[in-house]
Amino acid sequence: MTKMLVGKVTDIDVKGSRKLQVGDKEIALFKLTSGEVLAVENKCPHKGGVLSEGMVCGSKVHCPLHDWRIDLHSGDVQAPDTGHVTTYEVEVDPDSGHIYLTM
């Protein structure tokens, strides 16, 4: 387990996302309306759609390819589809606004 400094909260737009490459994994970081930052593997379990390009509604992201809906907290694909995306632990330092990713 490594904890990494990956950026600042201001790097991500509200209801927006940024991606980053860690080793062979592409990670998508999302910022919700509440300001919460969440990280998931940037790959829809359906056809590998790039989740960071999807529309964020509440705490769910809609895959841009075929509109699969994934909960960013749990990584669970929402009904009627099924599946799971790996989620990663994110911490935001409230003072500096630094985002730390643990994986």
Place this chain on the structure above:
Amino acid sequence: MSAARKKLILVGNGMAGVRAIEHLLKLAPEAYEITIFGSEPHPNYNRIMLSSVLAGGAAMEDIIINDLEWYKSNNINLYTGHTVTSIDTEQRKVTTDKGIEAHYDELVLATGSDPFMLPLPGADKEGVIAFRDIKDCEIMQETSKTHKKALVIGGGLLGLEAARGLLHLGMEVSVVHIHDYIMERQLDEAAAVMLRKELEAQGMKFLLKKQSEAILGKKRVKGLLFADGTVEDTDLIVMAVGIKPNVALARKSGIEVNRGIVVSDYMETNIPGIYAVGECAEHRGIAYGLVAPLYEQGAVLAKKLAGVPTEGYAGSVTSTKLKVSGVDVFSAGRFTEQPGSRSLRYQDEIEGVYKKLVIEDDKLVGAVLFGDTGDGAHLFSMIKNGERIKGKEKELLLGISSDALGASKGNRLEGMADDEIICGCNGVSKGAIAEAIQSGGCTSVGQIKACTKASASCGGCKPLVEGLLQMYAGDNVVTVKEGICGCTTLGRDEIVAEIKRMELKTVKEVMNVLEWSNEEGCPKCRPSLNYYLGMLWPEEYIDEKESRYTNERYHANIQKDGTYSVVPRIYGGVTSPAELIKIAEVAVKFDVPLVKFTGGQRLDLLGVKKEDLPKMWEELDMPSGHAYGKTLRTVKTCVGSTFCRFGTQDAMGMGIRLEKAFERLNAPGKVKLAVSGCPRNCAEATIKDFGVVAIDGGWELHVGGNGGVHVRATDLLCVVKTDDEVLEWASAFLQYYRENAGWNERTAQWVERVGLDSIKQALEDPQERLALVERIQTALSVTTDPWKEIVNTPDLRKNFEQITQPATETV
């Protein structure tokens, strides 16, 4: 001579005080310079909705009643996070904990109440909270992520709502209650037992007849010890045993205090110029803890301050409704029997329905309803009015079987006086609702709510509002209920009408006011609202890029492997060797794996990495071809009279002119045009949204064609003589489509739905046509080239790049 405004200070930024200010602003907007001090860091919010927030039905921002903008636009000085610590009643000034001093002519105390915390040993431990404000909600939500068990002390209204919220958050919840049945202040035993069974079925546990003795644990709560020696393990204790009026400030300022701040029927304290309203006030011996009385008090106070005659406040008969999902409980008035009173009961354990009416001197004085609370508001108004019910007792109790409900409800509503209050939370009368329906044109509950605020708070009066809607609007009641998506029951036309009527200006506002069921909408409604708002308010509305699909957000087409394709604009499909060389050089530089002509005669550079997009656009230095949006795509052309031996008109020239005119146009669907230089129609203009075919001495204009999934040939709209007329009709047609089609509805579907004749008719009137042309020009005048904008704006450009490369830190 202009009189200086008097200074009014409100201490407490809660529901009661701000409600009084709202009234005052309506009655006497110019009378006071208003300052408000609030201890919480938020603007005014709806505390009664906290249980909905906790139960997941509403977000924090949804329960804000007056946002900061409201204070600003009403010139109110608002100090949030400031607690008033003293009042100098001689000098007429207040001082806050942050050292601010402010003078007043009139002072309103609306300091509310504090939760009553049982003085148990260990009550100061971490994990022991009340259920009173947003902070408490947040603690519960946080705790539920890391801990499992919760205890709620107090089986009253508030305790049960807190418990239901904690269940929703996934915690195991037990309710501790000192009495042998729950909600004993609102329910009799029979109803309380039925309620308990229902809540147990939802997963709630109960520890009745239990007296708490001490809270166990070192730093954080671990358990609760009872007087009988038993211990219950827990990770969180929520105390919901009652509230006490917050009178400390009043008391130390020499204002008369009993249980609450003692006030007259005009909300005056014993000190001249100082008033009290809300949960901190005690009126005729009663300190109320419910919202309706506080609003009634606020209305009286506002009149008093505005110098409007009022009869004063005479106290409130209160009713209670439990806001817990799946359970309907209602009680009002004095529902326990006393000497001299009689009662009627109806109990059906199969259907889970219980009703009880308490009668004294042939008048209804109290009622309890469980399972079917549809009659609650009606019974409540009878209790308040004190009308004689002799001979009607059984009808009141039993005349509400589901069969009779529809028929009898109408009669009762008809008999109701116009000034009778339907919505107690917001003080909306039957007359006001009738007016909203009859002259305001409301045809759904959502519209009535938006128009009058009826049923906008607790929602208990919704059945009555529905009944009134049926009664006044009858056949006009909108029964559609297939909305534009799953988030709303409203259709396209209703939404557009509401946006216009209420001048809604943001997606969030529309969702809030029109009661979206998903707080942030979905990929269906968000882009459509974004489109409608932009279409209606072209000069004001700021496009919400986060409400656009991927392609429109990144201004390129996402492909199945996550790469993008780039289509630079080539007007009319006419290019030059220099332009081709530029495109070719960029394609080589960025290793573009595939170059293809599109169906609309443009060049498509496929397989581009997202990170490369802004750099490519920069090097291309060409406008975006908008090959991705619901917008004008391309204008396909043939060679026309320039080279073709059959050509009768300049097709390329016309195509370029049209493309330049409508470039960047936002539309309900994608829009494709074509211009053919002769009736041989080589540009296939009769399968386009707007097709132009040259004839000898003029142009044929065709509309509503599509070459996609459902092939549709165009209908002939008209024949015109000049090039300018082509532009005029194209503008008018496209604008009429923009204003009337549903989002995502192509012209082909739209023309079939509304019929060509209706479109012809609308465009034939020269005045109307020119008005449409003017409106499309306004819309076009505010567009910009998205590629350039992104290239030149670092904050937009960052989204194309990977976030800062990871740096490892110590764990």
